[in-house]
Amino acid sequence: MSAETAIHQQIDQLVKSNDVIVFMKGTRRFPQCGFSATVVQILDELVDDYETINVLADADMRSGIKSYSDWPTIPQVYIRGEFIGGSDIVRSLFASGELHQKLGVKLEAVAAPTLHVTEAAAAILRDAAANERHKSLRLQVSASFQYGLSFGPEQPGDLVIEVAGLTFLVDRGTAKRTDGMTLDYDEAKNGFHIDNPNEPPTVKQITVHELKAAMDADPNIRLIDTRESDERARGIIPGSVQATSALVEELMALPKDTPLYFTCRSGARSNRMGEDFIAAGFTKVFNVQGGILAWGREYDPSLEPY
Amino acid sequence: MGFATFDDAVTGGMQVAISEAIPGAEVEVTHGSGGHYAVRVVSASFAGKSLVEKQRMVYRAIAPFMEGPDAPVHAIDRLETVIA
Known part of the structure; x- marks a missing residue:
């Protein structure tokens, strides 16, 4: 053979x-x-x-x-x-x-999704379109929520969205993941910015300033410190509680839309615990970037870095 | 005056190969970047054939350009088969 x-x-x-x-x-x-x-x-x-x-x-x-x-x-x-x-x-x-x-997959009818485009984003795109042969914009949102936007021709099966003087083309898969999405442009925030309610929840990274603002707005927010007892003895963010296994168990039983804030020394361990809560179905999970080190720098000079 | 480049030779070679395999076809081969090309073929012989069959007729003709590790053609970015 x-x-x-x-x-x-x-x-x-x-x-x-x-x-x-x-x-x-x-x-x-x-x-x-x-x-x-x-x-x-x-x-x-x-x-x-x-x-x-x-x-x-x-x-x-x-x-x-x-x-x-x-x-x-x-x-x-x-x-x-x-x-x-x-x-x-x-x-x-x-x-x-x-x-x-x-x-053998049922073909569901897909309606053209609702897409919001802010005037700032629309103005940039209309300008760009003026120099393009194909004036319509192909928007792609992958299953893992990677985004793509480029000028190109319409293809069979495309759904067409007319908004803000622009024409967007999306395929069936993208259509499902685009509904309710907002496309914004802000030079200060690295250009295009997307807010998409279809994205699965992730741990949102916040600064100590954002944490402070949240604490000022609601003194009862749940701020969970994932550090060991000897580390906490060096100093804590006021109002934080230690993530003992008993506490974690109690938190897991809370309604899944309860906002939970996690912190540690620098933000790595707390992020991991945040991921666990996302995996468990929680939708409002925040991680304090820089942890107690950042808090000390900004709000409590008595805390010594370690 | 221009002179023939390697890409021109590949483009022309594919053009001839397709024209010989599908007599009477209108063939257009364009070079993208690197070893990427786009091919458009218009022929009455595509009538009644499935997409796979139509593309296979074209691919068979240009397969020699895509064989082996040193193949001049790495990918066909767009292959259009149009019924004349």
């Missing part, structure tokens, strides 16, 4: 034993080329589980899949034994809804 026959048999086995399989560069979690990333992003949208084969890890597989499929490029997608194609075919089948059909 020739080496090529052997690899073809191996591929045949893979294609037949997996409902959905992608031969790609890199892995599902770390695609190593833009075309492979596009395919992964679209499939992630539609199915929970599928197989991926990293052709970069196996030179025989890399050449074998090309001759097996009679297709010279990577990635390649197979669904239930049927060769589907590469990234642009997958993208166009996704836009038209045919990919949903092939995967």
